[in-house]
Amino acid sequence: MDTRLNYKVDPMDRVEFHNNACFCIGTGRMNLALRHEYHEQLKKVQEEIGFSHIRGHGLLCDDMAVYHTYEEDGEEKAEYNFTYLDMVFDDYRSMGLKPFVELGFMPEKLASGDQTVFYWKGNVTPPKDYDKWADLVTAVIEHWINRYGRDEVVTWPFEVWNEPNLGGFWKGADMPEYFKLYEVTSKAVKKCDSGIRVGGPAICGVDDERWLRSFLEYCSANRVPLDFVTRHAYATEAPQNEGHYQYQKLRTPEAFIAELNTSRSIIDSFTEYAGMEMHITEFNTSYTPLNPIHDTNLNAAYVARLLSEMGDTCASYSYWTFGDVFEEAGVSFTPFSGCFGLLANGKIPKPTYWAFSFFQKLGENAIFRNEHAVITKDGKGILRGVCWNIAEEEGPSYLTLDFSLELEKGKYVLIQKMVDEDTCNPLKTWVNMGMPANPAAEELKLIKETALPQVSTKTFEVMDKEGKVEIKLSANGLCYFEIKPVQAKADRGYKPEWIRGVDR
Structure with a gap:
């Protein structure tokens, strides 16, 4: 099953959200x-x-x-x-x-x-x-x-x-x-x-x-x-x-x-x-x-x-x-x-x-919340979100959340930390290893290496005050994301586009 949902998010909105998860x-x-x-x-x-x-x-x-x-x-x-x-x-x-x-x-x-x-x-x-x-x-x-x-x-x-x-x-x-x-x-x-x-x-x-x-x-x-x-x-x-x-x-x-x-x-x-x-x-x-x-x-x-x-x-x-x-x-x-x-x-x-x-x-300053996601905005204008795809039944189940965000003109970076059955699943690793009751040091190290979220980043440009962000979640996926403005701070002469060589 593949579901795609579209949401329009206004960072100026305020919705009820009391985040006491860590009390x-x-x-x-x-x-x-x-x-x-x-x-x-x-x-x-x-x-x-x-x-x-x-x-x-x-x-x-x-x-x-x-x-x-x-x-x-x-x-x-x-x-x-x-x-x-x-x-x-x-x-x-x-x-x-x-x-x-x-x-x-x-x-x-x-x-x-x-x-x-x-x-x-x-x-x-x-x-x-x-x-x-x-x-x-x-x-x-x-x-x-x-x-x-x-x-x-x-x-x-x-x-x-x-x-x-x-x-x-x-x-x-x-x-x-x-x-x-x-x-x-x-x-x-x-x-x-x-x-x-x-x-x-x-x-x-x-x-x-x-x-x-x-x-x-x-x-x-x-x-x-x-x-x-x-x-x-x-x-x-x-x-x-x-x-x-x-x-x-x-x-x-x-x-x-x-x-x-x-x-x-x-x-x-x-x-x-x-x-x-x-x-x-x-x-x-x-x-x-x-x-x-x-x-x-x-x-x-x-x-x-x-x-x-x-x-x-x-x-x-x-x-x-x-x-x-x-x-x-x-x-x-x-x-x-x-x-x-x-x-x-x-x-x-x-x-x-x-x-x-x-x-x-x-944090607690929510601008969007429903049964799939929560998005907040801090005092510096950084947007943070958590979204999830509960899929109790076995088999493929993809949920794509398309967010249309009202943002100021400029360049932004989307940071994602993904936890799902393929990218962050120590239980799966342990089962694949034969379910050792008392893992040796090397086995334990491998299990812990597969217990970390997959981190990815990408940039996008906002030209007309609307930015589009797609979060794709596989079955039982959990994702944290941040959206923040990017201001170039590169060292003098550093040009990523020239790394593979320069046409002369």
């Missing part, structure tokens, strides 16, 4: 931040993309060694150890990241039961003593205030728990019990400083409408602190299992966005919460770290479409996750395991890595 990024559990490969992946992501916040699970799990008890005079008392917490948060701060704090899971010695989730066994039962839980939350925040300063900590958003509407993440998916946890926790947060912002309920798309409405009703009726609402969003249907992997069909981008619009409408239906920030603290195509779709060009094109629209209803949307040092379902057997990350292990950029890199360059 927050997800991570595996906190303890993983103590590992070298994790640090190196995050360092690369920050140097080349640059997110503002980071959010992950396991802050209070036993492998972070925060919560301890001892007996004195026949009474069990609590004590706290912040050694690992400081290592992790100091490292985040050194890379310019603020935490989007997820308060969970339950320390074993404070847990009311033994139900756990994931390979690393995070306890998901309520506290056996809510006062001691509140004391723990307060102690951690007071430590951060002492270490990083009150002015810094009040800029960190705090979220209570993770997906309590799923029985796997909260014992029995017990709604009243979660509401109690939220109330106790939010009040403990505010006890440290009323300026700290706290929110929830961090639900996913299961019975989400009832949960969200009931949560807001509870907070309203009981005057429970609530500064923002959080939820998660994924775009795939039920999985089909095969060996180590799970395969799923994608919903349409429109269906994904509609789910967020419904949540937005529910929030706005409450007078006291109308217009309140909604943060998507996890999103991706698939919700399982065993789905190879995460490693594909289809994933990149699909996510680009979401990034172009999610800001319409959401204050932020955090991609789950930055890297593949991640163990919810165990340790990956191969570099392309279907895990969530923007980077595969070995610091291999997946195609979706470039979607975020491109949106970071866009």
Whole structure:
């Protein structure tokens, strides 16, 4: 299928576009931040993309060694150890990241039961003593205030728990019990400083409408602190299992966005919460770290479409996750395991890595936006665009976007960075190499060489205030482009047209 679409773009136009693609990024559990490969992946992501916040699970799990008890005079008392917490948060701060704090899971010695989730066994039962839980939350925040300063900590958003509407993440998916946890926790947060912002309920798309409405009703009726609402969003249907992997069909981008619009409408239906920030603290195509779709060009094109629209209803949307040092379902057997990350292990950029890199360059001052592209203009008159061609079905599928641009007379350069299945597809390279589970150094080098966008440039002349730019996208292609005026600055005597020789 070959489709050609024509659009007229006026650089003086202004269209709605809220680009919060790089506000927050997800991570595996906190303890993983103590590992070298994790640090190196995050360092690369920050140097080349640059997110503002980071959010992950396991802050209070036993492998972070925060919560301890001892007996004195026949009474069990609590004590706290912040050694690992400081290592992790100091490292985040050194890379310019603020935490989007997820308060969970339950320390074993404070847990009311033994139900756990994931390979690393995070306890998901309520506290056996809510006062001691509140004391723990307060102690951690007071430590951060002492270490990083009150002015810094009040800029960190705090979220209570993770997906309590799923029985796997909260014992029995017990709604009243979660509401109690939220109330106790939010009040403990505010006890440290009323300026700290706290929110929830961090639900996913299961019975989400009832949960969200009931949560807001509870907070309203009981005057429970609530500064923002959080939820998660994924775009795939039920999985089909095969060996180590799970395969799923994608919903349409429109269906994904509609789910967020419904949540937005529910929030706005409450007078006291109308217009309140909604943060998507996890999103991706698939919700399982065993789905190879995460490693594909289809994933990149699909996510680009979401990034172009999610800001319409959401204050932020955090991609789950930055890297593949991640163990919810165990340790990956191969570099392309279907895990969530923007980077595969070995610091291999997946195609979706470039979607975020491109949106970071866009800025927010949009002059054009539709279901295929976003174009912005900066203060110097440079036009920047991202466009995509989502093609879930196999086979050729070409989308050509012809832009007629109202530009001043002169010479311009078009810079393109292309990510598609032929030019930037490390997964394809790995498959063609025989899918080595543990690539040797030379194999890894080759894979990384094929994980870079194809860069091209060409010039064009505008004579009558109309410039024409053609962007051709193959199946699941993703393209970043810039259009900027060219002013000749050649050295004296340098004539490109004479390089092959001069006719005399």
